[in-house]
Amino acid sequence: MLDKLDKNTQVIVQGITGKEGQRVTEFMLAMGVKVVAGVRPGKAGEKVMSVPVFDSVADARAEFPEAVVGCVYVPPQLVLGAFVEALEAGMKLLHIIGEGVPVRDTAEMIALAREKQVQIIGPSSLGLVVPEEFKLGQLMGVENSSVTPGPIGIVSRSGGMSSEMANMLTRAGIGQSMVVHVGGDFLVGTTPAEVLLAMEADSRTEKVLMVGEVGGGYEREVVEIIKKGKFSKPLVVFIAGAFVESLPQQVPLGHAGAIIQGEADTRQGKIKMLEEVGVKVVERMDEIVALLQ
């Protein structure tokens, strides 16, 4: 689904009347994204920046049957319910901002998404951007000067690093095919490896830059898809987190995802594993540009 997003993709925003919902709508509209409908129970008939509001996702879909891509911008305790509603209304790709969604709720959403073949970006994600084509969420904010079209796919666990990296490449004259912030929570709906698979299928992407972190086992999955030949494009990985490893105990800094579970989850363990399958791992940001030119 990720490699099919373009200028014509229609978007529905759940929680559109809230502060966050309004902001994300503004950001997407600023890039020319077709935000066709918003949802907020009890506010049907209202408008948010020209976008009509409906009582339910089902109502919005009745009016816009083509729209299967959405954003969930509701408080963390309501995310699971909003997600289930979207699923039942036939949505296919959902971006979830909610910071602080209980891991049990995320696990339930992932299980449901698998069953119904739905893709989740998040939780705790700023979304994704296809430069000059499409935006889902609030990545890069309102002005988009950090991104420019080109051949590099970026996937990151950190929203700040997603834009920092895109910005660094843009300033060096290197454009991006797609920038995806998968989210910083321990469990995420779409893993970095799944984004790599989409980027393998995406004809716009030639090389990929991935930002890793200490903790979590997502790099292991990346190693597996490379071993199996499912991902074959050149990959550069940047892993931060020596500071976290210097602390005496498990401390969830940066993101909840930065929890170290075992040897392979440490920074050194990940670097070794990735290098063994031919991935170029860099520990300093200033080495990245030269490798992607």
Added chain:
Amino acid sequence: MKLFEYEGKELFAGAGIAVPEGVVVESIAELERIKFVDPGIRRGRDTIPGSGELEFPLVVKAQVLSGKRGKRGLVKKVSDRQVLEREVEGMLGREVDGEKIEKVLVVEAVEIERELFVSVTYSTKSRGPVCLFSVGGGVEVEEGLSVSEMPISISNDEFLISKQIPNFNEQISKQLDEVVNKLWRLFRDRDLFLAEINPLAVTKEGKLVALDAKVVTDDAANFRQKWELPERNMLGKAKSWAELETEKIDAEDHRGVVGRVYLDLPGDIGVIAAGGGASLVAMDAMMGFGLAPANYTEFSGNPPAWKVKRLSEIVMAKENLRGVMLVGGKANFTDQMETLSGFAEVLREKKPRYPIVVRRDGPRMSEAKQMLIDLASELGLRLEVYDEATPIVEAIGKLNEMVGGADAG
């Protein structure tokens, strides 16, 4: 939040998982709460949990959040009252990895036939709950004994481990099913992130008893879970003034996330980080230069100036700082003029003599940069402001230069 062993065991006992009879004490005087029972009177018989009746031999266990207590002499078997008092006295007040031992758990020693390992947690591999199990327990698991990983469907009301490991010891397999299923339900119903029993002992009498408890709760679920537990910071120590103060910031105003993470560290460079990922890059870079952070804290989202001001005040309240850095990447939507104004207000009030480096970008950064530069020249501050044109590592290199390197302190 990570629970102490005694807290975890209370949870287990409440869920119907057997734990050894025990008493938690904070002082020698509190040993009086133990009702010492003559040997042999009730060995092997069931007692009422929480009765406080204990029979020698006993085990004294320091209540700290770090692991490997056995190897560090924090678990001691004692056979009489005199040795018990000596060991309790020796442990209380000791520091382990910066964590002071404030409580010890005194439990009855269990005659162990064999040890098992069982744990329920979430896995990034299956992206759902998993049960981890090993036929050996204790340090064997830490030292690499093989562990089976069994995914559990989140919607399952029952998880029977015997169906996964059909040929495991028949005599205890029914009991094991019960214990593991209780652990699974506790894990799910109380929104735990980790519920681990290591070791799960098979006693001489053929019963399963949880000899340790490692429990981590999911803080994100606190809106639906009530925990009446004493406050602790992420390193298990009692919270410092700064940690308590930073916690109050978000409570007053929901805009932005400010100071939710705050750690006091032994160094002398104050740190205010913005955004998760870039903060880690900055901290790595600091360590690369040999600079030692006095704290770690971060803010994200779009907070009002007063919240950033309060966070900056707390960071800069620390004495003997050699420098301060406010560092972050290029923000997607954080208003730089608003957030950096909060920081600037503290500079105006404190007029620090030590070097300060700001590295940040995002909406209204050029305005914010000019505001800081003007303030620096007005007050004569040693302040450098960098934006996206200067990589994070380079900006921290500049701070390193300004403070005179790692050894100048």
